[in-house]
Amino acid sequence: MSLLQVRNLDKTFGKNYALSGVSLTIEAGEIHALVGENGAGKSTFIKLITGVYQPDGGDIFWQGEKVDIRNPRNARDLGISVIHQDRHLVPYFTGLENLYLGADYPKRKLWLGIRWDIMREEAEKLKVQLGIEVPLEKQAQDMSPTERTLLEILRAVRIGCKLLFLDEPTASLTDQETEMLFRLLFCLKSQGTAIIYVSHRLDEVFRLAERITVLRNGQLAGTVIKDDVNKDSLIKLMAGREILSSDVKKEAEVNSEPFVLEVKGLRTVDKRVKEAAFSVRKGEIVGVFGLAGAGRTELLEAIYGIRPKCRGEITINGKDLSKPSPAVSLQEGIVLIPEDRRGQALIMDMSIRENITLPVLKNYTARGIIAHTKELRDTEDCITELKIKANGAGQAVQALSGGNQQKVVFARALMSRPGLFLCDEPTQGVDVMTRSEIHRLLRNQAEQGGAVVYVSSDLEEMLEVAHRLVIMHDGETITEFATKGLTQESVLQCCYYPRKESEPSIEGEG
Amino acid sequence: MKEKGKPNWLQLLRVYGTVIAAILIVIGFSVLSPASFATWDNAVNISRQISFLVIIAVGATLVMAIGEFDLSVGAMASFGGVFSAKLAVQGLPFWAVFLIPLGVAFAIGFINGWIVTRFRVLSFITTMAMGTILGGFTFWFTGGTTIFENIPESFRYLGQSEWLGIPVLSFVMILLTVIFWFVMANTAFGRRLYALGGNEAASRIAGINVHANKNLAFAICAALAALAGILMASRLGSAHPTGGNGLFLPAYAAAFLGMTTFKEGVPNIWGTFVGAAIIGILANGLTILEVPTFMQDVITGVIVISAVILQKLGRK
Numbered sequence: 001m002s003l004l005q006v007r008n009l010d011k012t013f014g015k016n017y018a019l020s021g022v023s024l025t026i027e028a029g030e031i032h033a034l035v036g037e038n039g040a041g042k043s044t045f046i047k048l049i050t051g052v053y054q055p056d057g058g059d060i061f062w063q064g065e066k067v068d069i070r071n072p073r074n075a076r077d078l079g080i081s082v083i084h085q086d087r088h089l090v091p092y093f094t095g096l097e098n099l100y101l102g103a104d105y106p107k108r109k110l111w112l113g114i115r116w117d118i119m120r121e122e123a124e125k126l127k128v129q130l131g132i133e134v135p136l137e138k139q140a141q142d143m144s145p146t147e148r149t150l151l152e153i154l155r156a157v158r159i160g161c162k163l164l165f166l167d168e169p170t171a172s173l174t175d176q177e178t179e180m181l182f183r184l185l186f187c188l189k190s191q192g193t194a195i196i197y198v199s200h201r202l203d204e205v206f207r208l209a210e211r212i213t214v215l216r217n218g219q220l221a222g223t224v225i226k227d228d229v230n231k232d233s234l235i236k237l238m239a240g241r242e243i244l245s246s247d248v249k250k251e252a253e254v255n256s257e258p259f260v261l262e263v264k265g266l267r268t269v270d271k272r273v274k275e276a277a278f279s280v281r282k283g284e285i286v287g288v289f290g291l292a293g294a295g296r297t298e299l300l301e302a303i304y305g306i307r308p309k310c311r312g313e314i315t316i317n318g319k320d321l322s323k324p325s326p327a328v329s330l331q332e333g334i335v336l337i338p339e340d341r342r343g344q345a346l347i348m349d350m351s352i353r354e355n356i357t358l359p360v361l362k363n364y365t366a367r368g369i370i371a372h373t374k375e376l377r378d379t380e381d382c383i384t385e386l387k388i389k390a391n392g393a394g395q396a397v398q399a400l401s402g403g404n405q406q407k408v409v410f411a412r413a414l415m416s417r418p419g420l421f422l423c424d425e426p427t428q429g430v431d432v433m434t435r436s437e438i439h440r441l442l443r444n445q446a447e448q449g450g451a452v453v454y455v456s457s458d459l460e461e462m463l464e465v466a467h468r469l470v471i472m473h474d475g476e477t478i479t480e481f482a483t484k485g486l487t488q489e490s491v492l493q494c495c496y497y498p499r500k501e502s503e504p505s506i507e508g509e510g
Numbered sequence: 511m512k513e514k515g516k517p518n519w520l521q522l523l524r525v526y527g528t529v530i531a532a533i534l535i536v537i538g539f540s541v542l543s544p545a546s547f548a549t550w551d552n553a554v555n556i557s558r559q560i561s562f563l564v565i566i567a568v569g570a571t572l573v574m575a576i577g578e579f580d581l582s583v584g585a586m587a588s589f590g591g592v593f594s595a596k597l598a599v600q601g602l603p604f605w606a607v608f609l610i611p612l613g614v615a616f617a618i619g620f621i622n623g624w625i626v627t628r629f630r631v632l633s634f635i636t637t638m639a640m641g642t643i644l645g646g647f648t649f650w651f652t653g654g655t656t657i658f659e660n661i662p663e664s665f666r667y668l669g670q671s672e673w674l675g676i677p678v679l680s681f682v683m684i685l686l687t688v689i690f691w692f693v694m695a696n697t698a699f700g701r702r703l704y705a706l707g708g709n710e711a712a713s714r715i716a717g718i719n720v721h722a723n724k725n726l727a728f729a730i731c732a733a734l735a736a737l738a739g740i741l742m743a744s745r746l747g748s749a750h751p752t753g754g755n756g757l758f759l760p761a762y763a764a765a766f767l768g769m770t771t772f773k774e775g776v777p778n779i780w781g782t783f784v785g786a787a788i789i790g791i792l793a794n795g796l797t798i799l800e801v802p803t804f805m806q807d808v809i810t811g812v813i814v815i816s817a818v819i820l821q822k823l824g825r826k
Contacts, residue, residue, distance in 0.1 A: 033795070215814070270756050304715070306714060307717060326714060326715055326716070326717040326718075327717045327719065329717070332718040336715055338715060339711075343711060343712070344711045344712050344715055345707075345712055345715065346707065346709070347704075347705050347708035347709040347713070349713055349775070349776065350704065350707065350708050354701065354705070356702075358701070358705055358713070358716040358718070359716040359717045361701060361702070362698065364698075365698045368697045368699060369696055369697055369698075370696050370697060370698060370700050370701065372696070412716075483806045486809060490600065
């Protein structure tokens with residue numbers, strides 16, 4: 001008897017099918033990957049199984065019995081839990097308090113207080129059982145992303161979860177943290193918990209899952225056994241067509257080109273960046289890589305002028321930026337593609353048009369009055385050029401898919417005709433097609449004389465895109481590599497065993 | 511997967527529901543009391559009655575657009591009225607009687623903004639405290655009594671005279687509404703205010719000067735509130751130290767009603783105008799029907815809550 005069996009599941013929004021005729025079985029103790037491009041119906045599927053949406057057709061069987069999952073509470077009582085990208089924790093509650101969120105606290109007789117001791121004891125037992133370490137006395141807001149993910153999994157296990165959905169759980173984790181998470185997942189699996197793992201990262205999918213279900217345009221493109229497929233055939237299944245796995249990267253002949261960006265001895269007031277020095281030439285894509293917390297994002301923010309610096313020089317095209325600020329940066333042709341699309345890049349309830357022209361509004365105004373016709377025309381050009389899927393320039397960006405939202409962010413960046421792109425995880429949470437479009441766009445910009453600083457946690461992606469790699473560790477730039485012929489191993493070696501180039505080797509000393 | 515749009519009439523009802531409600535209210539009163547409500551004179555009268563409310567609510571809408579609140583608008587109106595009446599009694603020239611209080615209000619509003627942006631104090635707290643401070647000053651100026659003696663005739667001009675049979679107040683109201691509609695809908699400044707209200711961090715990265723724009727919004731709001739108070743004093747020919755305080759809640763009621771129409775969920779000037787008109791028409795019509803004042807308050811409150819709930823239901 002299967003743990004979960006789904007037959008011909010349908011869900012429509014208006015006249016469009018979000019999901020149609022999807023069937024799937026999940027066995028206990030199985031890790032099952034769910035993949036597909038953005039908008040393929042993965043989120044809809046999760047929401048149907050966890051009771052957020054009600055299906056318009058089809059049946060769900062739970063342990064052989066037909067069930068009707070009416071709300072998330074219902075799903076939880078059955079033993080279905082979901083760990084989201086944006087974690088569901090109360091920021092100023094401690095780990096222990098969050099662990100018991102929504103559950104009955106063990107109480108003294110006559111409501112004379114909560115039995116914290118019992119809670120603590122139970123929590124410790126759970127931690128031992130799963131073999132993980134979570135600082136339960138810490139407030140959730142002070143925890144690292146991994147700790148928060150582990151805490152949520154702990155919570156799911158505590159309430160007797162039999163089926164666990166993980167939605168892009170490694171998006172903000174370092175490799176080391178990812179390993180820790182994977183060990184936990186294998187441990188859960190051995191205890192009979194079924195896991196549905198949703199991710200864009202195919203390497204992880206291949207490592208974890210036995211079976212992979214591919215969704216495409218709301219339909220089942222197929223369920224395959226891991227050993228029967230490879231990455232390329234899986235991508236083909238997801239896209240329904242061949243994609244060039246990677247456009248051939250042109251080797252930049254840039255050694256004689258002038259510097260676009262030079263950074264020397266940069267330190268931020270909060271010391272998240274302590275000592276950064278690197279440079280980018282015209283036509284170059286330079287990757288900045290490091291483990292989480294190494295200060296990559298902070299470095300970009302300091303250059304762009306939204307994180308105050310306390311010393312160091314930033315030079316743009318030979319001009320010293322003594323007081324960087326977003327306004328100055330935009331004027332000097334620097335754009336920032338922030339990591340947090342919803343929080344820092346887009347104004348979700350404004351239209352595509354309003355979002356795209358925001359930083360260059362002065363080009364569309366005469367004495368402060370907006371020239372709507374010109375603005376609309378240029379925005380529509382952008383939408384066509386970047387192939388943004390939308391109903392029109394007036395559509396609110398919140399109605400777009402993640403990939404299309406990111407295209408809006410790029411469209412806006414292109415509006416100011418920048419010479420330097422600072423990109424922070426620009427392909428996070430976007431589908432394969434958009435990802436390769438973004439890569440191509442940045443390459444074109446570099447070939448046309450632009451320069452790009454590229455931050456990504458995906459090392460494979462970095463090696464594919466960047467000409468050079470600057471490695472950061474604990475707020476400092478420690479070394480640099482040319483990416484030609486560089487292997488992932490040698491970069492990781494450098495990150496996990498950092499040693500400054502200038503420092504003499506201590507090997508062999510007493 | 512894109513969500514398919516609902517049928518068009520529902521869409522229309524959602525966007526213009528509040529306007530339709532306003533029209534229904536007018537029709538309702540016209541049927542119930544054709545002789546006194548549905549007359550030209552009464553329409554003119556309503557336009558005069560709502561002018562203060564519209565002006566103060568337009569200012570509140572600006573601050574709501576940037577995602578903040580100014581709770582000192584009522585106290586600022588009282589302050590403006592008393593300040594300007596005091597100056598008039600002193601015998602200052604016509605322009606000074608208006609412009610000095612407006613300038614001071616603008617500066618105080620700017621300080622509100624500065625405290626909110628520079629020290630990251632919640633605007634709720636900042637403006638509530640500022641309102642208390644202003645209330646204190648107003649009492650100090652007046653000794654707690656109404657200023658009505660020796661007010662020159664010129665001070666009453668704006669509040670009491672008419673052009674072509676229509677009160678100057680109504681012209682001022684329409685003019686300001688049109689100006690601020692234009693500012694919010696068609697200028698870079700308005701766009702920036704909406705952007706700040708939508709997402710401050712993203713606006714900052716897009717190169718918008720967050721502090722300057724927010725401070726300016728607070729300053730304009732304060733100046734409009736003071737103007738409402740001055741016009742009120744001018745209309746009455748006297749200034750009471752708490753005369754404007756009663757405008758505070760209706761102003762926000764109007765702005766919230768306004769958010770349910772034209773631009774869904776977004777503070778907007780014409781919406782606020784319609785909201786203020788509904789509140790004014792209700793007050794007028796219910797008074798004509800001899801409904802006691804306390805019942806008018808109950809009805810107004812119920813209508814605001816229902817409008818917001820209906821709009822939320824419509825969105826889902």
